[in-house]
Amino acid sequence: MSIIIRKSLLELIFSGAFMKRWNDKLRPMELVEVDKQAHKMIVAWLLFLLNSRDLDVVRKRALGESLIEGGLFDYLYRLVITDIKPPVFYKIKENPDDYSTLTNWVIKQLRPRIMPLGDDFMNRMTAYLMQPEDKGLARRILHAAHLYASYSEFKLLKSINRMDHELIEIEESFIERLNSMRDLVGVSELLDEDSNVLGGFARMCGRLRFQKRWSQTPRVPETSVLGHMFIVATYSWFFSMEVGACRARCQNNFFSGLFHDLPELLTRDIISPVKGSSQEIGELIHEYEIRELNRVVLAPLKEGGYEDIAKRLEYLLGLEVGSEFKASVNMDGTIVEATEEQMAGEYNIDTIDPKDGPLLKVSDSLAAYIEAHTALKNGISSGQLHHALYRISNRYNETPVIAGVQVSALLADFD
Template identity: 85%
Template sequence: MSIVIRKSLLELIFSGAFMKRWNDKLRPMELVEVDKQGHKMIVAWLLFLLNSRDMDVARKRALGEAIIEGGLYDYLYRLVITDIKPPVFYRIKENPDDYRTLSNWVLNSLKPRISPLGEDFMRRMEEYLNQPEDTGLARRILKAAHLYASYSEFKLLKSINTMDHELTEIEDSFIDRLEAMRDLTGVSELLDEDNNVLGLFARMCGRLRFQKRWSQTPRVPETSVLGHMFIVASYSWFFSMEVGACRARSQNNFFSGLFHDLPELLTRDIISPVKGASFEIGELIHEYEIRELDRVVLAPLKEGGYTDVADRLEYLLGLEVGSEFKATVCRNDRVLEASEEQLAGEYNQDTLDPKDGPLLKVSDALAAYIEAHTALRNGISSDQLHHALYRIRQKYNSRPVVAGIQISALLADFD
């Protein structure tokens, strides 16, 4: 069965931008599921790199794939069970029969929207949901990342919920469960985030939930840079499935999406018309981003003993070739540009560590399109939103197929 990504799946992934978290607590800002998932998968990536340092390439690829797919299964599951409070959900999980009944109901609810991904995807998701949570390294990494990201949110609202009787119990639960996972490399650093560069980096990435996209344009829902990065990463993974990308290429596409707007930690979300006002302005912004990225992120990681993490970030962000949206491969320890045709053909092999910049660009454009389209559908009338839709449509009407993706046909489904 051929895989064809459809509008319904893209909208399902985006729907996490509506899904409120901690909605029984006083909150300094709205906390939404898609932001938490972005932070979780960034931390999962860090733990993946650190805990696979001594693995051979094949085991490392398998672990990376299991972490990404497991993270997506968890996210899809949570989109359906959103209204079940965590303590109630954990009680359900304690009873295997009750949990299996709930999981089967979730899968049946999701089936109409995820069936285009193929029967194998459905089967793997069902197997994943019916396995114990602590089965295997990938599951433990995802659990640790989930706990860290949720605990990070809790600390945002802790100081303004001092009268809440559940507060101490919730915090103790987070700490106890994370303490029990100290055998995973990196968890100790996350628990002591104030005093080491890895913890500081993980916390810094979480701050991207504070940066709202389209900051001068009212929208419903508002989306953050952090949530947007997760949405783009998810689209990149599913499009990689559609075009038959090899294992390395698929993983690089997901993680590139997860970090593609990381420089906005340092520059904020600069809108495309400003970046594109002139070649000189675009180059000036890019030069500043790279300089600050090195000063604030890459250099501290290298100095703190995480050169492998910094080097991988450089590759995912396309720093060697000047843009994350260029297709690249690694040959003889050198990063080289590639064409879309080469990436789809002779370069589509794990040994070359390919990365699909044009596919990432399509995913980024689709995420922006759905943000604008959803806001308009929800009654927000704005010239900027209409112009964004028009600009994206025009761009892909003249080039309907990019990186093997029928982008113009997908956009037509939104009319």
């Protein structure tokens, strides 16, 4: 069965931007599911690299695949059960029959949207969700990352909810469960945010939830840079499946999406018309981004003993070839640019670590298109939103197929 990504799946992934978190607490800002999922998967990536240092390439790739799919399965499940409070959900999980009943209902709700991904994906998701007691490495990494990301949100709420009777119990639960995960390499360092560069980096990434996209344009829902990165990563994964990408290429595309806007920690969200207003301005912004990225992120990681993480970030961000939107491969230790034809042909093999820049750009554009389209559908009238839809549609009408993805046909479903 061939995999065809449809509008309904893209909208399902985006729907986490509506899903409020901690909505029984006083909040300094809206906390939404896609932001939490992005932070979780960034932390999971860090723990993945640290806990796979001694694994051979085959086992490392298998772990990476299990990690990404497990994260996506968890997210899809969460989209359906929505607002069940964690204590209630944990009680349900304690009873196998109750959990099985709930999970079968969740899978039934998801099936129409994810059937285009094929029976194999559906079967893997069902097996994963039906076995919550699994304690494999991928699952433990995801659980630790989930706890870290949720605890990070809690700390934003803590100071303004001091009269809340649940506060002490919630924090004690987070601390107890995170301490039980300290046998995983990196967990102790992540918790030491003030004096460890790894913890500082993870906390810094979480700050991207404060940066709203389209900041001068009213939208419903608003989306942050952090949540946008997760949406782009997820689209990249599914499009990679659609075009038959190899295992390494799929994983690189997902993690590239997860970090592609990381430089906006340092520059804020500069809109495309500004970046593209002239070649000189575009080059100036890019030069500043790279300089600050090296100073604030990459150099501290290298100096702190995490050179492998810094080098991997450099590859995912396309620093060696000049852009995250250029395709690249690793030829005997040298990173070189590749064409779309090469990526679909002789370069679609794990051994050269391929990464799809053009496919990432498609995912980024589609995420922006859906942000604008959803806001307009929700009654927000804005010239900027209409112009964004026109600009993206026009670009892919001229080049309807990019990196094997039939973009113009997909956009036509939104008309």
